[in-house]
Amino acid sequence: MSTLTFPDSLPSPADDCEQLHKAFQGWGTNEGLIISVLAHRPAPHRREIRRAYAEIYGEDLLKSLDKELTRDFERAVLLWVMDAAERDAVLANEVVRKWSPGNRVLIEIAVARTAGELFAAKRAYQARFKRSLEEDVAAHTNGDFRKLLVPLVSSYHYEGSEVNTSLAKSEAKMLHEKIKGKDYSHEEVIRILTTRSKAQLLATFNDYKNQFGNPINKDLKSDPKNEFLSALRAIIRCITCPERYLEKVIRLAINKLGTDEGALTRVITTRAEVDMKQIKELYYKRNSVTLYHSVKKDTTGDYEDFLLALIGRDDA
Amino acid sequence: MSTLTFPDSLPSPADDCEQLHKAFQGWGTNEGLIISVLAHRPAPHRREIRRAYAEIYGEDLLKSLDKELTRDFERAVLLWVMDAAERDAVLANEVVRKWSPGNRVLIEIAVARTAGELFAAKRAYQARFKRSLEEDVAAHTNGDFRKLLVPLVSSYHYEGSEVNTSLAKSEAKMLHEKIKGKDYSHEEVIRILTTRSKAQLLATFNDYKNQFGNPINKDLKSDPKNEFLSALRAIIRCITCPERYLEKVIRLAINKLGTDEGALTRVITTRAEVDMKQIKELYYKRNSVTLYHSVKKDTTGDYEDFLLALIGRDDA
Missing domain, CATH: 1.10.220.10 (Annexin)
Incomplete structure (x- = not known):
């Protein structure tokens, strides 16, 4: 909301x-x-x-x-004035040109959007940059990340609620085998995560937990420094609960020494009219302080006033 | 026309x-x-x-x-009555369920269509089959073919005429290196062929010929029995001249012992209202006999009458 x-x-x-x-x-x-x-x-x-x-x-x-x-206030206002699709296109282009393995913005845009929103962003990308998003992602990434990110931004996902439970079972098993063997970038892992519908993947993750005891993301935490593992976890979190994922992005942006204004502005401008109410509630639950209070403390001037106006009242 | x-x-x-x-x-x-x-x-x-x-x-x-x-006549009429997008969805589903490395139908549908037509086919696929085309292609293909076909059906290509000539030069060089090293399924080869716009690829293929003497497809003919090479050539032919590619599909369908009615019906029903006039002209040039005459000779009954009605007069 x-x-x-x-x-x-x-x-x-x-x-x-x-x-x-x-x-x-x-x-x-x-x-x-x-x-x-x-x-x-x-x-x-x-x-x-x-x-x-x-x-x-x-x-x-x-x-x-x-x-x-100027500066942070300018970026926030410009993003806010853009259409959602244009905004995502601009954000995606910003990161793709200076992409690094630690960057999760493409995942956020590819997974925490509906199939129609992602498609609209891809059209806006072409209209503005005269190239396709997938071609830029393919050209600016490499190795396992390319194998993961290109299909992630390319797929037009099915969004129906139909679930094939035997498929969920067999693909949960397949994921478990590859994760156990530390073969995290195996093409079957990438295929499952980048092409299956969200409903199907939720069934697969549930089955994973039922069959093998741990939530899949716990098994993907074996090496906290491995950026590829962290990207897989981000995808899974954006599928299972995007609001919780985005709350964490905001939390880390605020808790970072010096504040990550880029991330703070991105999440607030892209989600204010979507699910910011839920994100605020989750933020309060997780941090025992309201998001309003945290933003007020961490930002200044017109930028502060603008962000506070977008996140609304000082409530949870 | x-x-x-x-x-x-x-x-x-x-x-x-x-x-x-x-x-x-x-x-x-x-x-x-x-x-x-x-x-x-x-x-x-x-x-x-x-x-x-x-x-x-x-x-x-x-x-x-x-x-x-019944039979061939039924299939032709049913495909003809469908919307173009629904027809492509049905054709893609037919082949994906019994896919084999020799099958070129997914390439035809992914490359010899505009980006908008392919996207419409993908939407129709989801509406009819409750899954995405990319997820079915990913699940039913494997190895190098999967690496090639999944991005091919996933990409939403840019269709503007802008061309980056220095990029064409460097990517022509990259393609040449990989082809020379017989590294045909190298990820850079697949990236270039599946994500770049048609205008950009045409510039790249022209540059390839200018820099290295041969048309790229000639260099991809080193092993005529290699199905992957043949798939790459099909993609390139669908990009450079889809009508010529489709003329060949019809020619092979007719010249085959026993006629390949599946292919004949597919190309005629999908292209009658698009570029069948050009295909007929190319057919006459290549075979010194009209397509009308060949279809008449190779088919019978209602099926014959129907196909002849779609390809129009006995001219070239």
Whole structure:
């Protein structure tokens, strides 16, 4: 569920554009006004604002914002003004160009989205970058990670609830054998994790636990320093409970010495209208402090105000 | 271009349904009437007929046809009545369940279609079979073929005309090195062939010829019995000139001892409204006999009449 708050009646897109234009005028920028408009409008309304702005002022709102704002606040506002698909495309492109084995953003975008959302992101990627996401991932990754990430971003997953229980049993066994033999990047492991539907994989993971005693992710923790194992666990967590996975991403971003603003901004802008309410609840349960409080403590200025506006009230 | 012929003014879908229903009545089926209706209606009109038929007679037209018709004629008519995406889904499912290294149908469907057509086929596949195409291909193939076919059916290719010439140069060099070293299933070869856009690949193949003297497909002919090499050549031919590739599929189907009706039906039903005119021209150039004449000679009865109706006049 969304954490966004709106005025009882939304101003027209043209009125909102006028406010934004006013915020850009004169000496200095009125960041507060920008936040009060953009952070309190749902996605379809923001899209209308962007369209109206281009029509009235002859410039993409993203460009005007880019000129006026700076640093973390700028990045957060720009991502927020984009459509969800465009935002994912931009985030994916950012990471693919400087990809490293420790980066989990492609997994987040490929797995913690619906098949339709991922497909929309891939279309947006092509429209913006004139290449396909899969071709860039294939060209910028290598070894076992390439074997894993290319099918992960390529597959168009079935999303029905049908489950084949005997298949779940046999594939759970297959996963267990390969994990036991430390053959983590075996092509059958990759095939199962990257092509099966989420419903089927949940059945497989449940069967794994029933047959072999441990949750599969526990068996994948044999070497905490192995980035490939960590990537497999991230995939499995994004399948079994994306909100819990994203809570951890936020927690690590906040607890990191110096705060990982990139991750914090990414998760908050991509999930505010999706499941931020659940993430906030999980955050409070796990950290005994509200996400609002943690963000307030770890960030400053307009960036702080903007993130707090997106995550809504100081509750769990 | 299409080879279909239509009456000057198309009857209403309801009138066509009445004719079809009449053809199913009484003793025996009036195959001629079925052909005269269905083989002379464009795809959107056939879709309307199918919708109207279900509404009027409470049964899917496919089911009624299935009861009335038999053998090659039945298969051809059923495929023809389906939407293009549904047809590709059914054809892909047929081959994936009994896949063998010599089968090229998945390549034909993955490469001789636009990215949008392949995506539509994948959606139709899920709707009909409650699984994804990529998961079935991954589960039913193995070894090098799996490494090749899974990304081939998974990728959503960029279709713009932008070409990166220095990339074409470096990837042509990479392909040449691997081919020279007989390392045909090297992951870089597969990456390039399965993820790059067609425009980019054409530039790469041209560069290959310029740099190294031979067309790439000539260098991939070192072992004519190697099915994997033959699959790579099929991919490259479907990229460079799908009509020429499909002409060859038809030629081999006709020249085969006993005729390969499966392949003949597949290519004619899938291409009649796409590029059958070009295929006919290429067929005549290559065989010095019209496709019409060859099909007439090699097939009989209603099946013959139906295919001839789809490929249009006896010209080149």
